[in-house]
Amino acid sequence: MTATPASSPPGNTERLTVRTRTSVLAQLRDRIAGDVYGPGDAGYLDARSGFNRLDVHRPAVIAVPANHFDVVEAVRFATEEDLRVAVQATGHGTGRPADGGLLINTSRLSSVSINPITRTARVGAGATWRTVVDAAAPYGLAPLMGSASGVGAVGSTLGGGFGWLGRRFGLASDHMRAADLVTPDGTPIRVTDTSHPHIFWALKGAGAGGFGVVTSMEIALVEVSTVYAGNLFYPVADAEEIIRRFRDWAPAQTDELTSAVAVLNFPPTDDVPAPLRGQSLAVVRGCWSGDLDAGRAIVDEWRAWRAPLVDTWDVLPFAAIDAVSMDPTEPMPVMVTTEWFDDLPDAAIDIVADRVRPAPASAPLIVCGEIRHSGGAIARGAEHAPNDRGRTGRFLLELVAAVPDPHVALAVESTLRVTRTELAPYVTGAAFLNFTAGTERVARAADAFSAAHRRRLDEIKSAVDPANRFCHGDI
Numbered sequence: 001m002t003a004t005p006a007s008s009p010p011g012n013t014e015r016l017t018v019r020t021r022t023s024v025l026a027q028l029r030d031r032i033a034g035d036v037y038g039p040g041d042a043g044y045l046d047a048r049s050g051f052n053r054l055d056v057h058r059p060a061v062i063a064v065p066a067n068h069f070d071v072v073e074a075v076r077f078a079t080e081e082d083l084r085v086a087v088q089a090t091g092h093g094t095g096r097p098a099d100g101g102l103l104i105n106t107s108r109l110s111s112v113s114i115n116p117i118t119r120t121a122r123v124g125a126g127a128t129w130r131t132v133v134d135a136a137a138p139y140g141l142a143p144l145m146g147s148a149s150g151v152g153a154v155g156s157t158l159g160g161g162f163g164w165l166g167r168r169f170g171l172a173s174d175h176m177r178a179a180d181l182v183t184p185d186g187t188p189i190r191v192t193d194t195s196h197p198h199i200f201w202a203l204k205g206a207g208a209g210g211f212g213v214v215t216s217m218e219i220a221l222v223e224v225s226t227v228y229a230g231n232l233f234y235p236v237a238d239a240e241e242i243i244r245r246f247r248d249w250a251p252a253q254t255d256e257l258t259s260a261v262a263v264l265n266f267p268p269t270d271d272v273p274a275p276l277r278g279q280s281l282a283v284v285r286g287c288w289s290g291d292l293d294a295g296r297a298i299v300d301e302w303r304a305w306r307a308p309l310v311d312t313w314d315v316l317p318f319a320a321i322d323a324v325s326m327d328p329t330e331p332m333p334v335m336v337t338t339e340w341f342d343d344l345p346d347a348a349i350d351i352v353a354d355r356v357r358p359a360p361a362s363a364p365l366i367v368c369g370e371i372r373h374s375g376g377a378i379a380r381g382a383e384h385a386p387n388d389r390g391r392t393g394r395f396l397l398e399l400v401a402a403v404p405d406p407h408v409a410l411a412v413e414s415t416l417r418v419t420r421t422e423l424a425p426y427v428t429g430a431a432f433l434n435f436t437a438g439t440e441r442v443a444r445a446a447d448a449f450s451a452a453h454r455r456r457l458d459e460i461k462s463a464v465d466p467a468n469r470f471c472h473g474d475i
Contacts, residue, residue: 023224024081025061031073034066047105048098050091051150054333055438057086057094065158066108067179068215069186071125075213076186078469080299083207085184087209089126089152093159093336093434095209095441096472104213106154111216114139119221120177125214132307137319141221143266144172146434148327150297153459154217155409158208159433160387160448162396164229164287164321167258167376169222171391173204174381178218181211184465188215202460205387206449208433210253211464227288228295229324230313233251238344238397239263239353243371245305246284250373251394259286260372263356265364271328275310280358284308285324286373293323306342335405337416339427340393344371348426352397355419365408365415368400386457389430397423398435 029036035043039060045063047057048057059280060083065073070089077196078085078101086098089106112132113122116139122134129164130149136142146163155173161172178192181199191200202211234242247263254260260286268278284302292315299313316323341348358368374396382392399419431447446454461468 014100015030016439028063028074028077028227031069032063032065034070034383035063035064037064039218048088048103049331050088050094051331052091052094052334052437053331054335054409055094055097057088057098057103059098060100062103062105064105064108066418068182070108071104071106071109071182071213071215072186073186074102074104074183075182079184079186083469084472085213085470086345087125087155087213087470089155090150091451092148092151092345093208093437093441094241095438097438098472106152106213106215109215110220114141114221118144118353119223120218121221122216122218123422124216125152127153128155129156129460130285132320133321135223139221140223140225142155142224142318143221144169144175145321146172147325149322150327151218152330154214155208157207157217157219158214160205160391162372162374162378162432162434164227164258165222165289166378167222167255167374167411168195168289170377170381171205171385172451173385173387175220176200176204176217176221176338177220179203179214181214183212184467184469192413198456198460199464202386202457205385205391206433206453206457210461212470212471224289225320225323226292227235227287227316228313229287229316229320229321230311230326231283231285231326232284232308232313233276233310234282234284234306234308236263236280236282236357237241237353239357240349242282242284243344243349243353244346246371246373247395247457249301249405251375253373254290255376256290256374257295257298258286258373259284260370261285262370263353264369265356265358269366269400271330280364281309282353287321287324291340334437335409335412335416335440336437337399337405337420337422337440338417338432339397339420340390340430340432341395341397342393344395345426348423351419351422355415355422356399366399366401366419368398370398370400372396372398387433387448388453389428389450390432393428393430396432396435397427405433 056323086389109124110126111124112135129145144211351457358364382388431444
């Protein structure tokens with residue numbers, strides 16, 4: 001399970017280091033159609049690198065499978081060599097670094113197929129949400145993707161997956177119908193609610209890299225093709241007032257609206273739209289998936305209250321949903337943290353705005369502080385989901401800090417820690433797995449589960465992976 005730390009590697013990784021100089025990597029290369037890399041090999045650095053460049057894997061061996069059978073052989077190899085195993089597709093939410101073990105890079109398992117009759121998609125372990133969205137769009141269908149289409153679809157689903165259709169349809173994990181799993185002993189199994197139902201339950205929100213390798217999944221799609229979505233940008237000086245108004249406005253809306261309020265610090269780079277470049281702004285953003293005129297009227301309430309500096313809300317094909325979050329697409333080192341609120345008192349709002357808004361003449365440490373309105377189908381599905389505690393609050397905070405220079409990493413980490421300490425009196429203490437990474441994920445993953453669900457997950461983990469070989473977790 002993602003929440004289960006490993007106090008030490010299950011085996012002696014030095015043994016592999018010695019054997020690497022002889023024939024062990026050659027043996028694995030003979031067993032799989034994909035590529036195998038050891039430290040020093042051309043391709044090793046690229047294969048270990050994901051989107052988040054802060055936590056760097058230093059595995060003893062990397063396997064890049066070309067198919068499902070390669071994954072089976074790679075996991076069996078790890079069992080024979082007594083190695084820990086980490087799984088990486090896009091590396092957006094890297095967990096415990098895979099140092100000295102086996103890293104399975106699933107990026108080549110990127111196939112996606114759509115069944116428009118059953119309104120389902122079969123998604124490979126390395127596919128991004130962009131691939132799924134583009135394949136589903138011609139049929140008027142959409143997946144329950146997160147807020148950024150460049151993230152790995154399987155990894156984010158296993159961790160929950162909270163996107164811009166969430167309040168209406170729930171989390172991405174709610175829509176998983178089946179998974180092809182290679183267990184930690186190298187056994188390939190098909191997991192559904194009737195075949196290995198306990199493992200299937202665990203995968204749907206608590207399974208990011210903890211129970212084996214999901215080589216593909218089948219998910220249900222929803223009938224959404226066009227939405228009313230975008231951003232209203234206001235002066236950052238008004239952030240507290242904007243957030244307070246959002247706090248009172250959002251809960252009055254129906255489930256067709258998934259919305260958020262944010263304080264954003266845009267870098268002065270060419271990949272940022274010119275009007276936003278280098279600016280710090282307060283933002284009201286979201287996606288309406290119901291009647292388009294009704295959605296426009298709801299957002300008009302903000303326009304009538306105060307005209308924004310920039311207004312990008314418009315009718316969009318769902319395939320263009322990246323325009324809402326505007327997440328970066330190039331790899332970068334980041335730290336991420338999260339908190340849930342049942343209520344959002346003024347004192348908490350003041351802390352968030354003050355910590356994210358940069359001081360005069362200072363470079364911002366936190367580039368994004370976003371508060372999403374939850375509830376709706378997300379909360380309704382909590383009772384039977386493994387990550388029940390991590391989806392029942394009313395408002396979900398995500399803080400994202402870029403770490404462009406390793407020398408500022410300690411300052412950034414301290415800022416995030418101090419912010420969470422200040423917010424402690426107002427939060428539920430729950431965590432949302434997709435909004436954690438690195439040491440934060442290891443430390444806080446258990447906070448996504450109630451005590452009863454944690455016990456059940458521990459029992460399943462102990463049965464499936466008694467050696468805790470899969471002790472990393474990734475997206």
